[in-house]
Amino acid sequence: VLRRALFVFGLLIVACGQGRTRAGDPIRVWHTFGPEETEAFNEAISDENVVSTVIPFGRAQNRLRDVLSRNAPECPDLVRMDATWLPGFVHDETLLQAPPDSIDFDDFTSESLELTEWNHVWWGLPQTVDGLALLYDASTMSRPPTTLDAIESVRADGYWFAAFLRASGGDFFHTGDGLLDVRMTIDAPEAIAALARYARLAERSPLTPEPAGDEAAREASAFSAGRVKVIVGGPWTVAVLARAGFDPGRLGVAPYPAGPDGKPAAPRGGQVWVVPRCARRPRDAWRLAEKLTSADLQAAWSHRLGTVPTRRSALAKASPLARRFAEVLQASRPLARDPMTPELFDDLTPAVQAALLGDATPEEALAGVARGWHRLAQRRAQPPPGGAP
Amino acid sequence: MKGGLRTRIVVLLAIATIVPTVLVGALAVRRARTDVRREVVRGHLALVRALGAGLDTTLQDLRHALALAAGAWADNPAPDATKRQLQRIRRELPSVRKVAVLDADGALVAGDALPEAAFERANTYGGYVSDVIRPKDGGPPSALVVVQARTRTGELAGYVAAEIDLSFVGDTLAAARAGAGSRLWVVDGAGEPVGWSGVVREAARGGPTRVVVERALASGGEGSLEAGGSLAVYANLSSYQTVKGVSWAIVLEQPTSKAYALAAATTRDTILVGAAVLFVALLAGLIFASRLTRPLARLSRRVEEIAEGTGGAPHGSAGRGGGEGSQPPFEDEIGALARRFEDMARRVAEREKLKEALARNQQLASVGALAAGVAHEINNPLTTILGYANLLLEDKPPGHADRESLELVADEARRVQGIVRTLLDHARAETGPVRRDPVDVNALCERTVALVGPTLKKRGIALALDLGDGLANPLGDARRLEQVLVNLAQNAVQAMDKGGSLRLATAPRDGRVEVAIADTGPGIPEELLGKIFDPFFTTKGPGVGTGLGLAIAQQIVLDHGGTIEVESKVGRGSTFKVLL
Numbered sequence: 022v023l024r025r026a027l028f029v030f031g032l033l034i035v036a037c038g039q040g041r042t043r044a045g046d047p048i049r050v051w052h053t054f055g056p057e058e059t060e061a062f063n064e065a066i067s068d069e070n071v072v073s074t075v076i077p078f079g080r081a082q083n084r085l086r087d088v089l090s091r092n093a094p095e096c097p098d099l100v101r102m103d104a105t106w107l108p109g110f111v112h113d114e115t116l117l118q119a120p121p122d123s124i125d126f127d128d129f130t131s132e133s134l135e136l137t138e139w140n141h142v143w144w145g146l147p148q149t150v151d152g153l154a155l156l157y158d159a160s161t162m163s164r165p166p167t168t169l170d171a172i173e174s175v176r177a178d179g180y181w182f183a184a185f186l187r188a189s190g191g192d193f194f195h196t197g198d199g200l201l202d203v204r205m206t207i208d209a210p211e212a213i214a215a216l217a218r219y220a221r222l223a224e225r226s227p228l229t230p231e232p233a234g235d236e237a238a239r240e241a242s243a244f245s246a247g248r249v250k251v252i253v254g255g256p257w258t259v260a261v262l263a264r265a266g267f268d269p270g271r272l273g274v275a276p277y278p279a280g281p282d283g284k285p286a287a288p289r290g291g292q293v294w295v296v297p298r299c300a301r302r303p304r305d306a307w308r309l310a311e312k313l314t315s316a317d318l319q320a321a322w323s324h325r326l327g328t329v330p331t332r333r334s335a336l337a338k339a340s341p342l343a344r345r346f347a348e349v350l351q352a353s354r355p356l357a358r359d360p361m362t363p364e365l366f367d368d369l370t371p372a373v374q375a376a377l378l379g380d381a382t383p384e385e386a387l388a389g390v391a392r393g394w395h396r397l398a399q400r401r402a403q404p405p406p407g408g409a410p
Numbered sequence: 411m412k413g414g415l416r417t418r419i420v421v422l423l424a425i426a427t428i429v430p431t432v433l434v435g436a437l438a439v440r441r442a443r444t445d446v447r448r449e450v451v452r453g454h455l456a457l458v459r460a461l462g463a464g465l466d467t468t469l470q471d472l473r474h475a476l477a478l479a480a481g482a483w484a485d486n487p488a489p490d491a492t493k494r495q496l497q498r499i500r501r502e503l504p505s506v507r508k509v510a511v512l513d514a515d516g517a518l519v520a521g522d523a524l525p526e527a528a529f530e531r532a533n534t535y536g537g538y539v540s541d542v543i544r545p546k547d548g549g550p551p552s553a554l555v556v557v558q559a560r561t562r563t564g565e566l567a568g569y570v571a572a573e574i575d576l577s578f579v580g581d582t583l584a585a586a587r588a589g590a591g592s593r594l595w596v597v598d599g600a601g602e603p604v605g606w607s608g609v610v611r612e613a614a615r616g617g618p619t620r621v622v623v624e625r626a627l628a629s630g631g632e633g634s635l636e637a638g639g640s641l642a643v644y645a646n647l648s649s650y651q652t653v654k655g656v657s658w659a660i661v662l663e664q665p666t667s668k669a670y671a672l673a674a675a676t677t678r679d680t681i682l683v684g685a686a687v688l689f690v691a692l693l694a695g696l697i698f699a700s701r702l703t704r705p706l707a708r709l710s711r712r713v714e715e716i717a718e719g720t721g722g723a724p725h726g727s728a729g730r731g732g733g734e735g736s737q738p739p740f741e742d743e744i745g746a747l748a749r750r751f752e753d754m755a756r757r758v759a760e761r762e763k764l765k766e767a768l769a770r771n772q773q774l775a776s777v778g779a780l781a782a783g784v785a786h787e788i789n790n791p792l793t794t795i796l797g798y799a800n801l802l803l804e805d806k807p808p809g810h811a812d813r814e815s816l817e818l819v820a821d822e823a824r825r826v827q828g829i830v831r832t833l834l835d836h837a838r839a840e841t842g843p844v845r846r847d848p849v850d851v852n853a854l855c856e857r858t859v860a861l862v863g864p865t866l867k868k869r870g871i872a873l874a875l876d877l878g879d880g881l882a883n884p885l886g887d888a889r890r891l892e893q894v895l896v897n898l899a900q901n902a903v904q905a906m907d908k909g910g911s912l913r914l915a916t917a918p919r920d921g922r923v924e925v926a927i928a929d930t931g932p933g934i935p936e937e938l939l940g941k942i943f944d945p946f947f948t949t950k951g952p953g954v955g956t957g958l959g960l961a962i963a964q965q966i967v968l969d970h971g972g973t974i975e976v977e978s979k980v981g982r983g984s985t986f987k988v989l990l
Contacts, residue, residue: 371564389565
């Protein structure tokens with residue numbers, strides 16, 4: 022009888038515990054850090070009850086969308102994601118608002134807060150700010166590069182072309198005065214001319230674009246060896262260059278050239294910590310996010326990883342290189358804050374690759390992009406088609 | 411430290427041996443274990459790295475093959491071409507379970523029916539590898555691989571989606587050459603097994619240790635750790651490697667007992683060798699300590715003997731390894747110490763003898779001075795008494811009533827006179843100068859025999875005179891030396907009141923002359939042997955002896971630079987030996 026009673030009692034305990042969060046449950050964190058950042062991150066949470074999972078960057082958006090929309094059991098409590106993804110997840114109503122009462126937002130820079138804002142609400146804590154700038158070897162170049170023609174390495178990537186496009190006077194869309202006055206300009210003559218110029222730069226470059234290869238490592242190797250003098254990169258490039266043997270102390274950082282109208286051309290972005298709606302421990306997740314964006318940690322990571330802090334108090338203690346990036350990134354401009362923005366590059370990048378490899382003329386390539394974006398916009402405006410019959 | 415010297419030496423040697431042996435052994439073991447463990451971990455990581463690279467290559471090849479087919483279809487979407495592309499995919503990619511071509515809006519163009527997710531998740535970064543799909547019937551897991559079909563100009567034309575049978579993951583792991591007891595898994599982002607090594611296929615279904623999975627998925631790279639086994643009984647060495655492009659990880663677990671078997675064997679061998687070295691060292695130490703302490707123990711015994719007054723005579727060498735009287739096999743510090751100690755004992759014994767002789771001389775000198783004074787004071791009135799007694803006797807005819815008393819007075823006076831004369835002789839022997847004339851010892855013996863001959867006959871004592879030939883003639887005072895022999899002979903005669911035999915012999919000894927006077931009397935008890943040369947010591951009854959005879963004899967012999975010794979056994983007689 023006693024054994025049966027104990028068994029029933031045990032079952033009751035198990036049943037009552039189902040679906041509840043226990044105090045001893047770890048905080049589940051998903052992130053897209055690279056190897057060096059992962060090491061630093063794991064050290065930072067070593068005194069926390071955290072289970073973290075690295076999600077490959079190229080897979081993270083889809084996987085997150087899947088898990089968060091299903092309210093899946095493996096739902097993470099805290100996620101580090103690219104800032105351009107945030108509007109899409111907010112649009113899907115899968116994120117929690119950041120609790121403004123318990124967090125000192127005043128310390129964050131305006132450039133970083135724009136990463137977490139959508140529809141006038143903050144949805145996360147900015148982890149780092151990034152964007153594109155001109156990188157050069159300051160030990161061999163007495164003056165920083167200032168023009169697009171100085172660029173000696175061309176990436177077959179839509180994000181890199183976006184900066185070049187805006188610096189050449191083009192853009193993805195033209196926004197008029199009215200709310201709905203938005204016109205697609207990716208296939209406009211300015212864009213076609215920009216892509217043609219981009220392809221000419223690629224032809225002139227010592228590095229032939231190889232979309233299938235590891236462009237970042239190849240470019241860093243050439244830069245370290247002095248075969249290319251000016252490349253386009255962001256704060257993340259510092260770690261890649263260091264891995265290739267380049268002394269970060271020699272790295273010069275110059276603003277990406279602005280457009281003809283003086284508007285900043287380089288896209289500004291970054292990474293944010295967000296808490297999904299399906300999180301089991303949101304309060305602990307926000308506390309951990311605050312710790313991971315603390316001034317001391319951001320300053321330490323700026324010295325160690327070259328990341329740009331998002332807090333003003335951290336910038337004061339940051340590495341000179343990170344402070345320089347922060348200064349240069351002030352002269353950059355975020356991409357359109359729209360749920361569709363990340364998917365734009367799905368069409369743009371193959372088109373840029375086709376143009377650089379000579380498989381398509383700039384006109385052909387960008388016309389295809391325009392058709393793809395129209396299709397995307399239509400799909401966004403409609404419910405999903407339902408997949409295969 | 412308590413205990414004997416040998417014990418202390420052995421303990422010290424043990425400490426001196428054990429401490430460095432244990433320290434060196436521990437360091438060697440630690441280094442060996444560290445090295446072996448590092449190599450084991452390196453081997454594990456190399457294996458999972460190779461497997462990870464292999465899986466990544468397989469997945470990439472799959473995606474590339476699908477991407478090529480998708481590109482071909484995008485540039486030529488005719489139905490026949492589409493059909494050929496699908497047939498080619500099924501033929502060349504055996505792991506493809508289902509495959510379909512979708513248009514840019516996600517509508518099925520050709521091929522198999524696939525889950526809705528095949529389209530939904532395809533619009534980012536050129537393609538998608540889904541999470542692992544696990545059939546409810548327990549069949550092999552699968553995954554969706556979706557690639558975008560783009561035309562030559564990069565424009566999206568549609569998608570090629572395939573459901574991949576992930577059995578090849580388990581087959582790859584099963585073919586891997588892992589160490590004894592090793593288990594291999596590939597887990598997905600949720601930590602669920604995708605495939606496992608065939609050797610432990612059934613047992614491995616539960617998946618690797620949770621903490622290892624968490625560490626692997628959190629690392630984004632590779633690593634190794636020791637953690638408890640699935641049953642929390644055995645510790646495992648676990649190594650992991652994430653698979654590029656997907657949130658998978660390869661985990662290799664091996665019981666530490668098997669992974670570090672070489673380290674354990676090295677440790678065991680090192681301990682055995684260390685123990686053997688210790689044993690040999692201790693044995694050698696024990697032997698060394700025994701050899702070291704044996705002469706010291708002998709020395710200790712000698713010291714005790716000397717302290718008890720029974721070991722004054724020097725022994726043979728006490729060197730190491732040598733028995734008493736034997737020569738040491740080699741000279742060392744201990745042997746030298748023993749030899750010097752024996753020399754010291756010899757010198758101490760000689761010094762004691764000299765001290766005794768000096769004390770005796772001083773005693774005899776004082777006795778002699780006293781005797782001379784007493785004799786001087788007594789002799790004059792005694793001469794008067796004896797003279798008047800003789801004078802009165804001459805006046806008394808035989809048979810006179812006073813004659814007996816007067817004779818008694820005269821006899822006693824003469825006896826006293828004899829005593830006085832003896833005292834004066836002693837005094838003279840003590841203080842008088844020693845003449846240095848060659849002495850015929852045999853002649854002295856013959857005169858002695860002549861002097862004591864009548865008494866011998868009277869007491870029925872047999873005489874044996876055994877005189878050696880070619881004796882040296884030592885320098886000395888013949889008259890006083892004769893007194894010595896006479897004293898010794900009279901002493902012997904007095905000891906044999908019931909008859910016996912007296913032997914007087916001379917013989918050469920070490921270039922000198924030895925005179926031996928032996929009797930067959932009752933002998934001298936051992937405890938009295940040391941006292942017989944003391945003045946006034948006697949065992950005779952009152953009025954029989956003065957106790958000065960042997961003291962005077964010894965004094966005279968010593969004055970001549972000789973020695974006098976006695977050997978005696980109770981009931982068998984005594985022998986006095988005079989060496990001149």
